[in-house]
Amino acid sequence: MYRFLFTQILSRLDPEDIHHLTVRGLRLVSAAPVAKKLLHRRLAxxxxxLRVQAFGVHFPGPFGLAAGFDKDARCVEAMSALGFSHVEVGTITAHAQPGNARPRLFRLVKDRAVINRMGFNNAGADAAAKALSRTRGVPVVVGINIGKTKVVPESEAVHDYVASAKQLAPLADYLVVNVSSPNTPGLRNLQAVELLRPLLQAVKEVADGTPKRTPLLVKIAPDLADEDVDAVADLALELGLDGIIATNTTISREGVTSGETGGLSGRPLKTRSLEVLRRLRARVGDRLTLVSVGGVEDVDDVWERLLAGATLVQGYTAMIYNGPLWAHRIHRQLARRMRRHGATDLREIIGRTAR
Incomplete structure (x- = not known):
């Protein structure tokens, strides 16, 4: 049914318009106590x-929603009710900003991919904090992904991230420093260790100071050279971070024909994302929680990432092509596969093929 709807109607309409319409519909679900509870009971x-613990947080399953879909924390309950084990909101900046000019979101249907140059369009940390402060009717693990406000110069980036962290870290089950989007000028420069160290130290001080100590992770780009991936991994260990999310979108156009600028996500990212995960696992072992995202389409991809050492896996782009029940199906199929392999605990699977 969804495939027909997408092929005949949705794929012919502007992707950003469809996204906004979808979020509005999900906000209605989040505001409807009976509907979201029934959905959660059926689909979560x-x-x-499938239960797994990472950085002291209990997750009902390993597969969650990556940042980028719910930019302002408006529909976390609905996404949890549709079967995601956790919802990472954002990217959120300290100050509200409109993002880049439209059009800025492009489907590559034949490639099962998307290019976006959204530019961290969001209502700002204050609005997100208000949305996240509301009482929730269904359980949901919420990660908060923070980035740099576009107009803030690189020299003031630390202060900008800290401002967001102060408002949002107390409301997060985990906090993510995003220095890897290609759509904010100069942002990826912050992945250089000499710039990343003071930034992560400052945000970590805020996260450590929350009442329950908020776990802190950093999200990196797939376009980093291997030696830079190693350097970030070493820095994360040195600073006592809780994990690394790998990877964000790519500026590479290998395997696709579109000339649109922005970050590419979806199937073409699969190979590099898995390579980065395996490199990180070889570097840090199980000393850090690794969250794998990029090119995840089905239960086979989730299974492969778990075997390679990811504790959690995230997706977003493939939901555009697979529909709203995507996460529910993956968790159901994953549970069946575990039993076929004689596994009764996800810990038996994580890292099984890692070197």
Whole structure:
């Protein structure tokens, strides 16, 4: 049914318009107590074999929604009710900003991919904090992804991230420093260790100071050279971070024909994202929680990332092509596969093929 709807109607309409319409509909679900509870009861992961603990947080399953979909924390309950084990909101900046000029979101249907140059369009940290402060009707693990306000110069980036962290870290189950989007000028420069160290130290001080100590992760780009991936991994260990999210979108156009600028996500990112995950696992072992995102389409991809050492896996782009029940199906199929392999605990799977 969804495939027909997408092919005949949705794919013919502007992707950003469809996104905004979808978020509005999900906000209605989040505001409807009976509907979201019924959906959560039916679709959320409940199999005990899928439960996993990462950086002190309990997740009902390993597969969550990547940042980029719910930019302002408006529909976290609805996404949890549709089967995601966790919802990472954002990217959120300290100050509200409109993002880049439209058009800025492009489907590559034949490639099962998307190019975006959104530019961190969001209502700002204050609005997100108000949305996240509301009482929730269904359980949901919320990660908060923060980035640099576009007009803030690189020299003031630390202060800008700290301002967001102060407002949002107390409301997060985990906090993510995003220095890897290609759509904010100069942002990826912050992945250089000499710039990244003071930034992560300052944000970590805020996260460590929250009442329950908010876990802190950093999200990196797939376009980093291997030696730079190693350097970030070493820095994360040195500073006592809780994990690394790998990877963000890519500026590479290998395997696709579009000339649009922006970050490419979806199937073409699969190979590099897995390579970065395996490199990180070889470097840090199980000392850090690794979250794998990029090119995840189905249960086979989730299974492969878990075997390679990811504790959590995230997706977003493939939901555009697979529909709203995508996460529910993946968790259901994952539980079945675990039982076929004689596994009753996800810890038996994580890192099994890692070197």
């Amino acid at each position: 992961p409940r199999d005990p074999a």
